[in-house]
Amino acid sequence: MKLSLSVLALVFIHQTSVAKIMETPFLPLPSKAPAPKDNPTTPEKVELGKQLYFDPRLSKDGTVSCNSCHNVMSNGTDNRPVSVGIKGQLGGRSAPTVWNSGLHSVQFWDGRAASLEEQAKGPLINPGEMGMPNHQAVIDRIKTVPGYVMQFEKVFGKERMTIDNLAKAIAAYERTLLTPDSPFDRYLKGNEKAMSAQAIRGMKTVMEVGCVACHTGVNLNGANLEPGQGNYQKFPTFTDNEYVKKYGFLDDKGRSGVTKDEGDDHFWRVPTWRNVALTAPYFHNGSVKTLPEAVRVMAKVQLNKDLTDNQVADIVEFLKSTTGKFPAQSMPRLPESETFSTIE
Amino acid sequence: MKLSLSVLALVFIHQTSVAKIMETPFLPLPSKAPAPKDNPTTPEKVELGKQLYFDPRLSKDGTVSCNSCHNVMSNGTDNRPVSVGIKGQLGGRSAPTVWNSGLHSVQFWDGRAASLEEQAKGPLINPGEMGMPNHQAVIDRIKTVPGYVMQFEKVFGKERMTIDNLAKAIAAYERTLLTPDSPFDRYLKGNEKAMSAQAIRGMKTVMEVGCVACHTGVNLNGANLEPGQGNYQKFPTFTDNEYVKKYGFLDDKGRSGVTKDEGDDHFWRVPTWRNVALTAPYFHNGSVKTLPEAVRVMAKVQLNKDLTDNQVADIVEFLKSTTGKFPAQSMPRLPESETFSTIE
Numbered sequence: 001m002k003l004s005l006s007v008l009a010l011v012f013i014h015q016t017s018v019a020k021i022m023e024t025p026f027l028p029l030p031s032k033a034p035a036p037k038d039n040p041t042t043p044e045k046v047e048l049g050k051q052l053y054f055d056p057r058l059s060k061d062g063t064v065s066c067n068s069c070h071n072v073m074s075n076g077t078d079n080r081p082v083s084v085g086i087k088g089q090l091g092g093r094s095a096p097t098v099w100n101s102g103l104h105s106v107q108f109w110d111g112r113a114a115s116l117e118e119q120a121k122g123p124l125i126n127p128g129e130m131g132m133p134n135h136q137a138v139i140d141r142i143k144t145v146p147g148y149v150m151q152f153e154k155v156f157g158k159e160r161m162t163i164d165n166l167a168k169a170i171a172a173y174e175r176t177l178l179t180p181d182s183p184f185d186r187y188l189k190g191n192e193k194a195m196s197a198q199a200i201r202g203m204k205t206v207m208e209v210g211c212v213a214c215h216t217g218v219n220l221n222g223a224n225l226e227p228g229q230g231n232y233q234k235f236p237t238f239t240d241n242e243y244v245k246k247y248g249f250l251d252d253k254g255r256s257g258v259t260k261d262e263g264d265d266h267f268w269r270v271p272t273w274r275n276v277a278l279t280a281p282y283f284h285n286g287s288v289k290t291l292p293e294a295v296r297v298m299a300k301v302q303l304n305k306d307l308t309d310n311q312v313a314d315i316v317e318f319l320k321s322t323t324g325k326f327p328a329q330s331m332p333r334l335p336e337s338e339t340f341s342t343i344e
Numbered sequence: 345m346k347l348s349l350s351v352l353a354l355v356f357i358h359q360t361s362v363a364k365i366m367e368t369p370f371l372p373l374p375s376k377a378p379a380p381k382d383n384p385t386t387p388e389k390v391e392l393g394k395q396l397y398f399d400p401r402l403s404k405d406g407t408v409s410c411n412s413c414h415n416v417m418s419n420g421t422d423n424r425p426v427s428v429g430i431k432g433q434l435g436g437r438s439a440p441t442v443w444n445s446g447l448h449s450v451q452f453w454d455g456r457a458a459s460l461e462e463q464a465k466g467p468l469i470n471p472g473e474m475g476m477p478n479h480q481a482v483i484d485r486i487k488t489v490p491g492y493v494m495q496f497e498k499v500f501g502k503e504r505m506t507i508d509n510l511a512k513a514i515a516a517y518e519r520t521l522l523t524p525d526s527p528f529d530r531y532l533k534g535n536e537k538a539m540s541a542q543a544i545r546g547m548k549t550v551m552e553v554g555c556v557a558c559h560t561g562v563n564l565n566g567a568n569l570e571p572g573q574g575n576y577q578k579f580p581t582f583t584d585n586e587y588v589k590k591y592g593f594l595d596d597k598g599r600s601g602v603t604k605d606e607g608d609d610h611f612w613r614v615p616t617w618r619n620v621a622l623t624a625p626y627f628h629n630g631s632v633k634t635l636p637e638a639v640r641v642m643a644k645v646q647l648n649k650d651l652t653d654n655q656v657a658d659i660v661e662f663l664k665s666t667t668g669k670f671p672a673q674s675m676p677r678l679p680e681s682e683t684f685s686t687i688e
Binding site: 334 | 399405412424433621
């Protein structure tokens with residue numbers, strides 16, 4: 001789905017119940033992320049998924065876990081331009097945050113996975129990320145850990161240690177990672193004092209300037225779509241400016257790498273605004289270090305507008321108001337390999 | 345301090361209070377690790393230290409934290425032969441577990457640090473580990489994180505962001521990592537049913553065979569010494585056997601690298617037995633994958649004895665009885681770098 005300014009009116013949500021609250025195209029964070037019918041979220045599955053998520057034994061040399069790049073303790077990302085896989089290999093794109101990822105209808109910058117389940121299987125066998133030779137090798141590895149064998153049986157039944165079930169467990173854990181109760185959410189729910197005057201001014205500005213052509217809905221990354229249906233936008237749209245070359249925005253063709261359709265060149269999934277103040281550096285290549293610069297760049301590159309310093313400051317303040325609460329997490333205890341090492 | 349069989353009798357602890365319990369040279373785990381006078385353990389310091397311990401921003405490229413190699417969730421080690429630092433570099437020795445490390449009188453395999461505080465400063469600036477160019481660069485890095493600035497001030501006072509205080513905080517956290525209440529500890533405290541008959545047989549065997557020449561005391565790695573005084577032993581002692589060459593035990597000269605004294609060639613700190621069933625692979629070079637093989641090797645290489653399969657099985661069962669309880673840990677939330685990335 002490619003949104004344009006002309007359909008903007010359609011996605012505005014009229015909040016009739018709260019008279020004083022500004023009409024916005026945004027929705028507050030739900031208390032739960034929706035789970036697919038074939039993967040209901042259960043406490044045992046979430047606990048298993050959390051262990052797998054934090055377990056570096058899922059990588060070829062035992063050094064990289066899901067958490068290495070999507071660090072739950074550090075706002076769900078690694079604060080690096082691009083991530084680092086096994087043997088110090090640099091990835092091609094910046095790691096998106098895992099927090100609130102259960103609210104996306106597609107995963108990855110290019111939307112190539114329709115679900116968290118599908119996403120989880122990718123990095124495991126990407127030679128530059130976790131580097132396992134194939135999915136069977138992942139299963140063979142975790143079969144050497146009695147605690148995993150026992151938990152898979154409990155959660156999925158006997159003889160059900162499969163890559164799909166492993167991915168289901170990880171996805172179930174990831175769905176629990178929501179950041180509720182941001183000032184922005186409290187505002188949307190009717191508390192007009194939850195956001196500062198500057199943040200409210202920033203919110204007005206993103207609506208006036210046109211950012212909300214794409215950044216709408218629950219996750220501020222577009223309309224709520226069915227799984228597998230993504231909100232994509234061309235980026236950069238305007239290339240005749242200082243930023244495109246400086247930050248190398250044309251070096252990666254994005255979505256067309258998935259669809260093999262030239263019409264999708266430089267299309268990208270619209271990224272979330274939630275907690276964006278905590279997930280520097282910015283853009284698919286992590287080339288922009290600060291949020292004010294990212295705001296300035298976006299206005300120019302996507303809307304061909306030059307924002308004033310005050311506008312930028314207001315928008316940054318608004319974006320900060322989307323910073324939610326990161327619920328306390330207990331550390332998983334990774335089940336032991338008993339008397340042997342699984343890593344060569 | 346170099347122990348020999350002849351001084352064994354001196355370190356035996358006579359447990360007169362419990363009639364039925366075997367006399368052993370072991371001591372149960374204390375409820376607290378002793379802290380140096382100039383670094384008392386406080387909750388705020390422990391919390392700060394935990395954040396620093398888990399923070400990969402303390403490494404040059406933001407990928408390696410203390411926890412990467414000494415994984416608190418995974419028995420305090422990385423289950424690899426040798427650890428992996430930034431840019432995929434392999435280290436030279438196997439990562440010792442952080443659990444119960446507060447009970448060692450010296451740190452590192454070669455005992456080159458007299459305290460956890462001193463230890464913590466090493467990997468930060470080791471080019472093959474966390475790779476920071478110098479300690480000032482570490483401090484400069486964390487000064488860019490407002491949450492650290494605030495916490496250092498609270499814990500240490502104004503203008504006290506120094507490498508020594510950083511190390512103190514990390515050490516304070518590490519001292520909290522104790523694994524109490526193992527079957528072995530319950531046995532030592534008088535519950536003769538806490539250990540299985542086989543484990544008790546194994547305990548007798550390690551005393552008869554002579555392993556307790558070195559593996560005594562609280563941490564089963566020697567007498568309780570003042571900080572900086574280590575229990576060192578030559579390893580391998582007997583070299584005319586199949587193991588020494590097979591496992592490359594003579595490739596690393598150990599302690600003499602620190603003292604520059606040839607008399608210390610191939611001397612090593614006696615490693616702990618606590619939780620050893622969970623910390624494969626074994627030895628300073630991580631060359632032995634299984635605990636039974638490690639037991640067989642030790643008897644041959646240190647005592648020139650060939651154990652029977654039954655003896656090995658009994659000793660393994662005894663060693664498993666030292667597996668303690670790993671108290672539940674809450675994840676730290678790493679303070680954010682706000683609107684910029686700290687990593688180039």
